[in-house]
Amino acid sequence: MDRPDHSTVEKIWADQRFAGRLVEWSSAVLHRTLEIVRKDPGQRGFKVQPKRWAVKRTFVWITTRRRLACDYERNPAHSETMIRWAMTDVILRRLTRGRPATRQGPRPLRKTTP
Numbered sequence: 673m674d675r676p677d678h679s680t681v682e683k684i685w686a687d688q689r690f691a692g693r694l695v696e697w698s699s700a701v702l703h704r705t706l707e708i709v710r711k712d713p714g715q716r717g718f719k720v721q722p723k724r725w726a727v728k729r730t731f732v733w734i735t736t737r738r739r740l741a742c743d744y745e746r747n748p749a750h751s752e753t754m755i756r757w758a759m760t761d762v763i764l765r766r767l768t769r770g771r772p773a774t775r776q777g778p779r780p781l782r783k784t785t786p
Contacts, residue, residue, distance in 0.1 A: 681704060682704065682705065683704065683705045683706075683707060684698060684702075684704050684705065684706045684707070685706075685707050685708075685709050685723040685727065686706055686707070686708055686709070687708075687709065688708055688709065688710045688711070690706075690708065691708045694706060695708070707723075709721050709723050730759075733758070733759070733762050734755055734758050734759065736758075737754070737757075737758040737761075739754050740754055740755065740758055
């Protein structure tokens with residue numbers, strides 16, 4: 673059985689918490705490869721994990737939209753549509769920016785005169 677929705681997705685990455693039956697389920701039901709992103713065995717403290725950081729960053733972009741900050745939608749199709757709108761907005765803003773992205777730093781304090 674081929675999945676008509678998202679047919680171009682070939683590989684899925686997941687956190688190590690999802691190891692186990694999810695790997696077999698994704699292979700049997702979704703017909704997709706699920707790869708578990710694991711920490712290095714000797715790692716101590718925080719370290720950016722490849723692939724995982726891209727997913728978390730995308731969730732941050734999505735949740736900056738008010739309707740996606742909480743689960744307002746009752747119908748999953750509505751939620752999916754809102755996610756598509758949010759990501760379309762992100763992409764369009766990047767395409768029309770016309771300059772490299774810059775990160776805003778802290779604003780200088782204004783001196784108030786008495």
